[in-house]
Amino acid sequence: MINIEIYQAKPEDGERLKQIAIASKSYWGYSEHLMGQWAQTPIITSELINKDIVYMACANSLIIGWYRLLIRLPVAILEDLWVLPDYIGKGVGRKLFEHAIQQADLSGAERLELDADPNAEPFYTRMGCKAAGESISEWGRAIPHMTYNLQR
Ligand SMILES: CC(C)(COP(=O)(O)OP(=O)(O)OC[C@H]1O[C@@H](n2cnc3c(N)ncnc32)[C@H](O)[C@@H]1OP(=O)(O)O)[C@@H](O)C(=O)NCCC(=O)NCCS
Incomplete structure (x- = not known):
């Protein structure tokens, strides 16, 4: 069991978070062409880190995953959730997701919404x-839209 700590991202983490997102999405075996196109887009920037709710999972001082939450009350949108391939299947995604749910709840959202990669459904x-x-x-394919009810 790895020891995972969650920290709020800082603007200077942006470049590393982008690399992690690209490595993570590549886990599903998408073509180099599609991945290359996607890598040309901003994905995550220091401005977005300042504006949105961005938290990182760290193990042994290394960033191994992260998420980004947008608050659009009454909805919180989970816009990103990425775990490095070497750490997939080890509880990191659960830890980040549960942290995102807490943050969405604290913000007063009634529900979380997200567009899932079909492999992550x-x-x-x-x-x-x-x-x-x-x-x-963004690749023009139909992907699952999912919700999580935060109302007690
Ligand atoms: C999707 C993703 C974030 C999940 O993170 P993870 O660290 O692998 O997930 P965890 O190990 O924390 O798994 C949490 C639970 O989900 C279950 N789970 C995970 N993937 C599953 C799958 N494909 N099928 C069934 N259950 C699954 C686990 O068994 C675990 O159950 P438990 O906690 O009750 O034992 C991660 O696989 C990832 O980054 N994938 C590549 C990028 C991606 O698709 N991101 C999402 C974009 S929308």
């Missing part, structure tokens, strides 16, 4: 999310 279902239709991704 079983993870979100396990976390308690429900499928709620489809969204069209």
Whole structure:
């Protein structure tokens, strides 16, 4: 069991967080062409880190995953959730997701919403999310839109 600590991201973490997102998404075996196109987009910037809620999972002082939450009350949107391939399947995603739920709750949101990578849908279902239709991704494909109810 790895010891995971959660820290708020700082603007200077942006470049490393972008590299982690690219490594993480590559885990699903997408083509170099699609990944290369995506890597040309901002993904995460110091401005977004200042504006949104961005937290990182760290183990042994290394960043191994992160998430970004947007507050658009009554909704909180989980815009990013990435774990480095070497750490996938070790409880890091759960820890980050549960932290994001806490932050969404603290912000007063009634529900969390997200557009899931189709490969990650079983993870979100396990976390308690429900499928709620489809969204069209930046790659033009239909992907699951999911919600998590925060109202007690
Ligand atoms: C999706 C992702 C964030 C999940 O993080 P993770 O660290 O691998 O997940 P965890 O190890 O914390 O798993 C949490 C739970 O979900 C379950 N789970 C994870 N993936 C699953 C799958 N494909 N099918 C069924 N259950 C799954 C685990 O068994 C675990 O259950 P438990 O805690 O009750 O034992 C991670 O796989 C990832 O970064 N993938 C690549 C990038 C990506 O797709 N990000 C999401 C973009 S929307």
